[in-house]
Amino acid sequence: xxxxxxxxxxxxxxxxxxxxxxxxxxxxxxxxxxxxxxxxxxxxxxxxxxxxxxxxxxxxxxxxxxxxxxxxxxxxxxxxxxxxxxxxxxxxxxxxxxxxxxxxxxxxxxxxxxxxxxxxxxxxxxxxxxxxxxxxxxxxxxxxxxxx
Numbered sequence: 001x002x003x004x005x006x007x008x009x010x011x012x013x014x015x016x017x018x019x020x021x022x023x024x025x026x027x028x029x030x031x032x033x034x035x036x037x038x039x040x041x042x043x044x045x046x047x048x049x050x051x052x053x054x055x056x057x058x059x060x061x062x063x064x065x066x067x068x069x070x071x072x073x074x075x076x077x078x079x080x081x082x083x084x085x086x087x088x089x090x091x092x093x094x095x096x097x098x099x100x101x102x103x104x105x106x107x108x109x110x111x112x113x114x115x116x117x118x119x120x121x122x123x124x125x126x127x128x129x130x131x132x133x134x135x136x137x138x139x140x141x142x143x144x145x146x147x148x
Contacts, residue, residue: 033120076143092123105129
């Protein structure tokens, strides 16, 4: 019986040091359409890395597909107070928090200073964890599972 080998040829030989350089996905700036307008993304292989560096492309996908706007529009919450937060701000804040890997309401405060990505999502402001928690508690019971 022949056994399959996961690495039949062993590890690939290393490239000479002179040929090793960081890969850049595109030369020059790449135009990305977001809710906050068009931005230009440029790669710098020598710069520090951010976990949200590719978020502009995901936001462009949400805009072009119409998924984010539909998700916000169908959110089953109706506020009557003039002090109530904007639905887009509540859902955008929770989306940014989840994309950062947060799993608790308390972690939402970590994205409150992220005005760049909030603007790319078209948010007026990043809301507090209390606003997100309160909005989710106000979801209309029969409509909430269908929306989720």
